[in-house]
Amino acid sequence: MSQLNLHLKVWRQNAGQPGHFQDIEAPEIPDHASFLEMMDIINERLIAKGQEPVAFDHDCREGICGMCSMQINGVPHGPEKATTTCQLHMRKFRTGDTIWVEPFRAKAFPVIKDLVVNRGAFDRIQQAGGFVTVRTGAPQDANALPIGKEVADAAMDAAACIGCGACVAACKNASAMLFVSAKAGQLNLLPQGQPEKDRRTLGMVRQMDKEGFGNCTNQYECEAACPKEISVRWITKLNRDYAVAAVKDAFGNTRKEAGGGD
Amino acid sequence: MSAVFDSLSRFYASSIGKKILVALTGLMLLGFVLGHMIGNLLIFVGKDAINEYGHMLQTMLHGGGVWIARIGLLGAVVVHVVATIQLTQANRAARKDAYGMHKAQVSGKASHTMIWSGLTILAFIIYHLLHFTVRKNNDYDTYKTVLHGETVHDVYRMVIAGFSWAPASIFYIIAMVLLSSHLSHGFSSLFQTLGVATDKTEPLFKKLGYAFAGLILVGNCSIVLAVWLGYVR
Ligand code: SF4
Numbered sequence A: 001m002s003q004l005n006l007h008l009k010v011w012r013q014n015a016g017q018p019g020h021f022q023d024i025e026a027p028e029i030p031d032h033a034s035f036l037e038m039m040d041i042i043n044e045r046l047i048a049k050g051q052e053p054v055a056f057d058h059d060c061r062e063g064i065c066g067m068c069s070m071q072i073n074g075v076p077h078g079p080e081k082a083t084t085t086c087q088l089h090m091r092k093f094r095t096g097d098t099i100w101v102e103p104f105r106a107k108a109f110p111v112i113k114d115l116v117v118n119r120g121a122f123d124r125i126q127q128a129g130g131f132v133t134v135r136t137g138a139p140q141d142a143n144a145l146p147i148g149k150e151v152a153d154a155a156m157d158a159a160a161c162i163g164c165g166a167c168v169a170a171c172k173n174a175s176a177m178l179f180v181s182a183k184a185g186q187l188n189l190l191p192q193g194q195p196e197k198d199r200r201t202l203g204m205v206r207q208m209d210k211e212g213f214g215n216c217t218n219q220y221e222c223e224a225a226c227p228k229e230i231s232v233r234w235i236t237k238l239n240r241d242y243a244v245a246a247v248k249d250a251f252g253n254t255r256k257e258a259g260g261g262d
Numbered sequence B: 001m002s003a004v005f006d007s008l009s010r011f012y013a014s015s016i017g018k019k020i021l022v023a024l025t026g027l028m029l030l031g032f033v034l035g036h037m038i039g040n041l042l043i044f045v046g047k048d049a050i051n052e053y054g055h056m057l058q059t060m061l062h063g064g065g066v067w068i069a070r071i072g073l074l075g076a077v078v079v080h081v082v083a084t085i086q087l088t089q090a091n092r093a094a095r096k097d098a099y100g101m102h103k104a105q106v107s108g109k110a111s112h113t114m115i116w117s118g119l120t121i122l123a124f125i126i127y128h129l130l131h132f133t134v135r136k137n138n139d140y141d142t143y144k145t146v147l148h149g150e151t152v153h154d155v156y157r158m159v160i161a162g163f164s165w166a167p168a169s170i171f172y173i174i175a176m177v178l179l180s181s182h183l184s185h186g187f188s189s190l191f192q193t194l195g196v197a198t199d200k201t202e203p204l205f206k207k208l209g210y211a212f213a214g215l216i217l218v219g220n221c222s223i224v225l226a227v228w229l230g231y232v233r
């Protein structure tokens, strides 16, 4: 095991106030530590010195929850491809390196403290249509609804999105298109998602715009930064689904409210 | 009617709706840029060829054809420019606090400068129209020639006179470089926005876009250079 001596530039900020970079020396960091473990070590030292530890988000520490949001040296989740911050190891750095650590920056992701941002906008987008309505009662047989293997696999690829927000952080426009397209596309592709497809597409895009995310300029930085390697072809599909839903919305028949009942 | 209008204004208000309009008008303008270049290359065929082409455009549908085209193109340009300016403003607003360090991993220069290449091209279009269409501050209107016994506008002489003034030619060449940069991203980008790109076609659209951008650059600049070097006179 070897040790690294690192110089960190860490963003410090309290909600609603201007922030700044703090220079933090990080000597003797074991190279087998994960990035988050390195942050833990630094925080222990800060606390021992009576200083305020750096606030950062984390939960599973195994690459599946999407909590660990950090912009490391200008790239969300750091330099390693398809890897979350919690799965990034310090052996990817060299002793003497200066490492910039910042929050994911977007108007729609306000800073709560230091590196912690509020990604509630993603939840509200999901609530605007990222689900299938399930009726109560006995479920039908699973095999009553045939789904091609290719379709199931593709939907599974989109479902791999962990909602981390790296796509927003990487995009120069802070666009959420990769996230929204993965969440909408996963359901729009499957038979279970068909009944609510147009409503879902229009609703999720409307909420995305309302939250103040930017507009996609087809530069694909999101795909390069995504720890789950979600493909920008999902954005192609969202564009297509949106065009179809908008045309139906503009020129189709108006829905008659069902009468009767209570 | 108003229900349709409501939906359409919602469509325009949305991010994807605006982008689709930018893509569709971009497609129209791509077609125009290609047609415009091919027409102008007739200068290499000879004086009569380009004058005949100019006369044909002016007299098509009893002079109405050129106006239909002009109004269509003006509409496309207005939608393309207004929507992209609005989109760019929204994009800037979406990240107010800049990163201390931000690295682009895969996107190229051309894609980061679309608004600037676009606005310069807009300024160029205005200059170009005043120069050769409205013919302001020049006497190109008086250039006449006889073609098949008819007196027509001498496009050939106008182009030579127009490019004989170095500052104009230099602006033309700069504008063409920026146009080709704009096209190199815009071409493949529009297929993504219109929802038709696939893993198999995307690389093809990319290559076609670079080829198209190169073709427009070489084709249009060749006219300016030919006048400069005295090949066309
Ligand atoms: S698409 Fe990728 S980068 Fe974006 S939220 Fe999902 S997992 Fe994260």
Ligand code: FES
Residues within 6 Å of the ligand: A057, A058, A059, A060, A061, A062, A063, A064, A065, A066, A067, A068, A084, A085, A086, A087
């Ligand atoms: S902490 Fe759960 S993905 Fe990193």
